[in-house]
Amino acid sequence: MTNTALRLGTRRSKLAMAQSGQVAEAVRRVTGRPVELVEITTYGDVSREQLAQIGGTGVFVTALRDALLKGEVDFAVHSLKDLPTTQPDELVVAAVPVREDPRDVIVARDALKLTDLSSGARIGTGSPRRTAQLNAYARGHGLDISTVPIRGNVDTRIGYVRSGELDAVVLAAAGLNRIGRGDEVTDFLSVDTVLPAPGQGALAIECAAGNADLVAALAELDDPFTRVAVTAERSLLAALEAGCSAPVGALADLLADGQIVKEMRLRAVVGTTDGTRTVQLSTTGPVPETHDRATALGRELAAEMLAQGAAGLMGERAH
DSSP, X not given: OOOSOEEEEEOSSHHHHHHHHHHHHHHHHHHOOOEEEEEOOOHHHHOOSOTTTTTSTTTXXXXXXXXXXXXXXXXXXXXXXXXXXXXXXXXXXXXXXXXXXXXXXXXXXXXXXXXXXXXXXXXXXXXXXXXXXXXXXXXHTTOOEEEEOOOSOHHHHHHHHHTTSOSEEEEEHHHHHHTTOGGGOSEEOOTXXXXXXXXXXXXXXXXXXXXXXXXXXXXXXXXXXXXXXXXXXHHHHHHTTOOTTSSXXXXXXXXXXXXXXXXXXXXXXXXXXXXXXXXXXXXXXXXXXXXXXXXXXXXXXXXXXXXXXXXXXXXGXXX
């Protein structure tokens, strides 16, 4: 390999730049080549519409993929939960590094936890998935909360709490950790309360499928356990025919006996955003040893959810 700089395509947000900077450092280590960040503005970054309205799927990804296909960048870093579930033939996800904390968290006024929020509390989130599960939780616990649709970067969202406009906002633990702001979390939401988005906390490093040398170099950053877990989660999402703005939560976790990983459990939920109806199921089995097995696990659980009426809970976006 030459010693010319590799060009890494990234969104311009503070979080994207932090993620990409961490990946750039790892790529420098494995390739011995310098890496330069190329900032790309995506439709999702400039549109002020709610994500659910602009379709969600791919709005943060398309511009990065276009730059890859045109050869303007050599590889790109995405938050895996933003990636559409169909993969273009010309591009390959060369690595899925070790996953950060997949959980959702709240940042609330007065360091409150979810259970401390009083009746009438206003919680900000732009995610139908979080809205559905928070409302279901509130109903189940006799809490009267209202979810308020918000958008914007981490500063903007936390700003709503600091200004007193909202009592709490929901964010991803991984994002706060990556920008060094994990200490602002006031409560980690148990995955028994709110299942994360499929792929949440994981990154995807994507490059041209034809660049065999780069594919091989980037593959050194791949974590096989993270990859099978997110493959199962995303396969479930695809089988539900749901975009990333649909109210679907899914998490595959590895169950270990001491140091030896024995099994993988896949849990998933879909619900109406008002929290009145949910379908929540899980399955446990041997850790999938191939991409196809991980995909099958997700598809099987999705089929069971559809049999229990999941499609009717996802609104117009499920066909």
